[in-house]
Amino acid sequence: MVRDWSSEVARAKAAQATGRATEATRLLLPALSDPAAPDEALRALAAVLRAGGQAAEAVPALELLARRQPASAVAEHNLAAALGDCGRAAGSEAAARRALAKGGRAPETSLVLGRALMAQGRLDDAEAAFRAALALRPDFLPGFRDLAQLSWMRHGNVPRLISELVPLATLARVREDAALLLSSILRDTAGDQPALDSLTAWLGSGSAEVALAAAAAASGLDPLLSLEHARRALALSPTDPRADLAVCSALIACERPQEAIAGLERRLARDPGDQYARALLLAAWRTAEDPRALTAEDYRRLVRVYRLEDGDATERVAWLDLSAAALRRLHPFRSHPFQQSVQNGAQSRIDPRVVGDPAIDQLFERLRDPIDAYIADVRPDWLGRPLGSDWRIAGAWSVKLGPGGRHTDHVHPRAWVSSAVYIKTPPDIDAGGRAGWLRFGAARIGAAFSLPAEHWVRPEAGTLVLFPSYLWHGTEPFEGPGERLTVAFDLQPVEAV
Incomplete structure (x- = not known):
């Protein structure tokens, strides 16, 4: 039976437009295995998957489109963007370079290339790619943002960053969107007053x-x-x-x-x-x-700690040392990325499906059983209702904090379950106070209002902490020597397609 793809695509687009992404995906998935499926069906499938944060699942459709359109720079760019979104930096770089070789002149392609290079730690090359994007379009705001963020993460130096922002500040005098970007960058780096001052004219x-x-x-x-x-x-x-x-x-x-x-x-x-x-x-x-309001018993029920290594002490230390060495290779930066909770530390994204480092692969494999146990026992709700047991990692990252480093108190607005995996902890954690501990309930809401923490977890290397993403959480700062090296991830529920 020949499928009426015109009708299926129309139905899928209508489903997506009304928030029924699962139905849209179900309608479009057969396009991957149907040679007669039009390009429009593949593009629609990739679009609905990427809109739902499933960039990796969109890659097969985009790869097929690139093969069908061998001269298309656009098809290669779209593939490069999806590969970058799901952490496959080397593949993203290769696809972006193919797009450029096929005549692609969009600054967006240079931006994707720069992000792929940055993810691989090739920071000078990444800076060159971001500058190339701005050379193609001098008012390209994503190029300004990524170039500023790279400068900040590499150097953590406000005067140096401000010098990079001069062209953006000039543009901000005549364009509202540029003024909004400038204010956002200043708030993440120079502070609230400069951010507010930058908006005065608007x-x-x-x-x-x-x-x-x-x-x-x-x-x-x-x-x-x-x-x-x-x-x-x-x-x-x-x-x-x-x-x-x-x-x-x-x-x-x-x-x-x-x-x-x-x-x-x-x-x-x-x-x-x-x-x-x-x-x-x-x-x-x-x-x-x-x-x-939450009680002490609520926190004990919702926040759980799991040990990831059951071997003897020697095996445990060896595993943690290998994991720490692998994670340190992911941290070429001195300062945090924009719009993150990290302060006086560095953060790098991880995609557990494509890391390829045996130590990190093993780390993520060890998470499965405790995650299953947490969901079965706590049964965290989603959209106001309980769910089944299927889950996926929606985002993962590693954080490296030194003396004075901390996470400001925050929540994860669109996640279901959040986490902290401890690989290395500083001596301060065991010094008798709560320096470096994970805390819950503390919330600074405005300049003159804050709530103190109500619940704490003492970090221990080789343990996993799981909790609902709506809980306020952060860390107590530590000042002594050593490092606090962690992995964190968010979970989303998986519903049948």
Whole structure:
């Protein structure tokens, strides 16, 4: 029977447009094995998979498209982008170079190439690729962002970064999107006041995006000012959930939790999967002394610790040393990437499916049993309902902290279960206090408002900690010698296609 692909593609696009990504995938998957399937079906399949964060699953469709269109720079670029998204940096580099060789002149291809080179630790080459992207299009904002981030991660030097940002600052005088990017970069590096100051010329523009950026920067300076900007953003864009959450966050910071609770409950009724709204609601309940706030027993139930190595002490030390050496090779940087919780440390992404290092492969293999045990025992809910036992790793990374390093308190807004795997820990952890410990419940919401931690876990090399992604978590800083070397990952539930 000949499949009516025109009809199937239309049905799949309609399903995706109404949030039924699983149905769209089911309709389009047969295109991979049907020689008669049109290119449009393969492109639609790749699009729905990538939109759902399944870049690796989209690669076969994009590889097939590249084979069908051997002269197409666009097909090679799309393949390169997906390979980069799923951590296959060498393959991404090769596809991006093929796109350029086939006449591709889009700055986006040079950007993808630069990211692939950066992931392989070839930092000078990555910088050259980002500069090539900007040479092709001098107002290419992603090129500015990635070049600035590379400079910051390599050197951790604010004056040096500011010098790199001069062309972006010039562009920010005439383009709102450039001003928003500049403010975001400054907030991650130079601090909240420079970020807010950089928006001054745009505050009267009537833009919800500017008001949101101003609310974010002001949150670290003045909660009342942050609330003012957040309310302006909501008035300008009443259906924007970011504005809704900015108002609720500012209300908590202004110690008006009951108003925040009402808004957050409405938000979660509309989107039960918004983990940040859930985290803010937990903070508001606690501030208001609401009986629904988390208890010590809740933390003991939700936060679990698992040992990953059951061999003797010698085998354990050898395994941890091999894992640590493999992870250190992933850390060529001095400072953290933008928009991450790491402070005074470095972070590198890992894709466990393609690492290819035996020590890291073994590490991820050892995670399976404890993850299965956690999900079976705790049964963390998703979208307000319990789920089955299938899961996938939606993102993984390694963090290396030195003296003074820490994670600021945060949540993972679109994950289900989050984690920390300890490979090396500093001596301070066992010094009698809680230096370097993982903490839960602490939340700094605005300049003048913070909640203290309610639960702690003492890191131990060779252990895994699992917890729901909506729990506020961070680390206590440590100042002594040594390093804190970890792997972290997020889980997403898998529902049948």
